[in-house]
Amino acid sequence: MSPTERTPNQAGNLPDFENTEQAFAHLNSRQLKKALVLFRTVGNPTLVKLGKLLMNLALVLRIPVAWAIRPTVYSHFCGGESIAGCESTISSLASSDVKTILDYSAEGKDSEAEWDRTHAEIMRAIQATEGDDRHAFSVFKVSGLASTRLLEKVGATLQPLAKIESVITGLSHHEKEAWKRVQARFYGLCEHSARVGKPVFIDAEESWIQPTIDAMAESAMRRWNGEETIVYNTVQLYRTDRLDYLKKLIETAKAEGFKVGVKLVRGAYMEKERERALSRGYPSPIQRDKDATDRDFDAALEWCVAHLDHVSLCAGSHNENSNALLCRNMDKLGIARNDKRVWFAQLLGMSDPVSFNLACANYQVAKYVPYGPIAETIPYLIRRAEENTSVAGQTSRELELIRREKDRRNRKNH
Numbered sequence: 001m002s003p004t005e006r007t008p009n010q011a012g013n014l015p016d017f018e019n020t021e022q023a024f025a026h027l028n029s030r031q032l033k034k035a036l037v038l039f040r041t042v043g044n045p046t047l048v049k050l051g052k053l054l055m056n057l058a059l060v061l062r063i064p065v066a067w068a069i070r071p072t073v074y075s076h077f078c079g080g081e082s083i084a085g086c087e088s089t090i091s092s093l094a095s096s097d098v099k100t101i102l103d104y105s106a107e108g109k110d111s112e113a114e115w116d117r118t119h120a121e122i123m124r125a126i127q128a129t130e131g132d133d134r135h136a137f138s139v140f141k142v143s144g145l146a147s148t149r150l151l152e153k154v155g156a157t158l159q160p161l162a163k164i165e166s167v168i169t170g171l172s173h174h175e176k177e178a179w180k181r182v183q184a185r186f187y188g189l190c191e192h193s194a195r196v197g198k199p200v201f202i203d204a205e206e207s208w209i210q211p212t213i214d215a216m217a218e219s220a221m222r223r224w225n226g227e228e229t230i231v232y233n234t235v236q237l238y239r240t241d242r243l244d245y246l247k248k249l250i251e252t253a254k255a256e257g258f259k260v261g262v263k264l265v266r267g268a269y270m271e272k273e274r275e276r277a278l279s280r281g282y283p284s285p286i287q288r289d290k291d292a293t294d295r296d297f298d299a300a301l302e303w304c305v306a307h308l309d310h311v312s313l314c315a316g317s318h319n320e321n322s323n324a325l326l327c328r329n330m331d332k333l334g335i336a337r338n339d340k341r342v343w344f345a346q347l348l349g350m351s352d353p354v355s356f357n358l359a360c361a362n363y364q365v366a367k368y369v370p371y372g373p374i375a376e377t378i379p380y381l382i383r384r385a386e387e388n389t390s391v392a393g394q395t396s397r398e399l400e401l402i403r404r405e406k407d408r409r410n411r412k413n414h
Contacts, residue, residue: 013361014324014327014328014331014361015323015324015327015354015357015358015360015361015363016357017320017323017324017353017354017357018353018401019353019357019360020353020401020402020404020405020408021405021408022356022357022360023352023353023355023356023357023401023405024352024353024356024402024405025096025356026092026093026095026096026352026356027352029406029409032402032405032406032409033406034072034076035076035349035402036399036402036403036406038072038073038076038349039398039399039402040399069374069378069381070374073381074374074377074381076349077347077348077349077350077370077380077381078105078348078369078370078371078372078377078380078381079100079102079348079369079370079371080371081371081372081373081374082371083102083124083125083128083371085371086100086102086369086371089348089369090134090135090369091134093134093367093369094134096356096359097359097360097365098355098356098359098365098366098367099133099134099135099136099364099365099366099367100134100135100136100366100367100369101135101136101137101138101139101201101345101366101367101368101369102125102128102129102135102138102139102369102371103139103368103369103370103371104118104121104122104125104140104144104370104371104372105370105371105372105376105377105380109144110147112178112181115144115145115146115181115182115185116185118144118145119144119145119185119188119189122138122140122144122189123188123189123192125138126138126189126192126193126196126198126200127192127196129196129198130196130197130198131196135198136198136199136343136345136364136366137198137199137200137201137232137314137343137366138189138193138198138199138200138201139200139201139202139203139368140189140200140201140202140203141203141205142182142186142202142203142205142209142212142213142216143205143209145182145185145186146178146182146185146186147178148206148209150175150178150179150182151182151209151212151213152208152209152212153170153171153175154171154179154212155208155209155210155211155212155213155215156170156211157169157170158211158212158214158215160211160214160245160248161214161218161245161248161249161252162215163215163218163219164212164215164216164218164219165219183216186216186220187220187223190220190223190224190230190231191224193224193230193231194224194230197228199228199229199230199231199232199261199312200230200231200232201232201234201263201314202216202217202220202231202232202233202234203234204233204234204235204236204265204267204268205269206269206272206273206276207239207269207273207285208276213233214233214245217231217232217233218233218249218252221233221253221258221259221260221261222256222258225253225258225259225260225261226258226259228259229259229260229261229312229341230261231261232261232262232263232312232314233249233260233261233262233263234262234263234264234265234316235262235263235264235265235300236265236266236267236268236269237264237265237266237267237287237293237296237297237300238266238267238270238286238287238293239267239285239286239287240285240286240287240292241285242296242300243296243299243300243303246262246300246303246304247303249262250303250304250307250310250311253310253311254310259310259311259312260310260311260312261311261312262304262311262312262313262314263313263314263315263316263345264297264300264301264304264313264314264315264316264317265316265317266293266294266297266317266319267286267293270286273285273286274286294319294321294322297317297319297322298321298322298325301313301315301322301325301326301329302325302329305326305329305330305333305335305342306333308335308339308341308342311341312340312341312342313341313342313343314342314343314344314345314366315342315343315344315345316345316346317344317346318346318347318350318351318354320353320354320397323344323354323358326342326344327358327361327363330342337361337362337363337364338362338363338364339364340364342363342364343364343365343366344358344363344364344365344366345365345366345367345368346365346367346368347367347368347370348367348368348369348370350398351398353401355367
């Protein structure tokens, strides 16, 4: 079955995440076989650790590795080296009613010149969305625009939901000038998103810089989230305090008359957070176990859906149970599946049975499409591999469904 032959589910039928024919219709047999090999690899912790060591060594020694990465992990998890290079991926997703979120994935910059270049590239990604309905959102990381040390220092005196304009203290003259440049980059991206009429995600990061990110996102929401929801902050529910933060943010928005844009995720920095807390002697901000994270994530979904008059939501999850829960709640509350206030999002190359079966059931779905020069995306690719390895059940599920589709095609061809 080709993507153009898909038959959308009728309202009332929840997505069938077991439908591998729909889930992998966009992959030919060669691509499906490559996906099978990749997920076998990232499911092996020893191979992932070895690959990380070799990639980092290659970066330090400046050994060219693009020839090995481009046809394997890069082509599976990334759209291309430039916005133009992502065109075939964007078109392929759109043919299956899945939108794109262009994600410039270069990381680890540490100079004003590099932050300016990153800002300019994100601005181009935002511009690419104008008038093109194949794009759902833009996205950026604040740490791509600023020194993490400065972000940490600015946030050190911030209380949750405090207005950032009134509390910046203790900065040197040099830091104040640097902070002005950070604000110009940040608010410039939000303003341009509002101008082109396409919303933007602000990614969540480590807990020690998140207070600054929260405060800036809240400031941008107050400014641009009036009738439309343009700015979305990201809430990581593997943190023990985030459900409470979300509820208080929504109450603040109600009182002050702006709309909350929120992307809900489980989280991406668990080991780093726990190690830092242990080394510095403060309580870990991370949930005690996965069940606690799942509980808060699902509670956050239900809270947002119950307050859609004041909230626009994106469920950034690969978890089938959580996605099904959101679908059931929408249907129960009579929320249209194409309501622009509710989106589902997954990463390119991952959880296709979730993404494409949701799209076939008429829900609003987008894929993160990372792009950038191969050498600069290596940290992103390593993190993807490590996350897949740490979520063993998810990787096993991906493998099971890919194998099932491969077997289905073999039976059909014989």
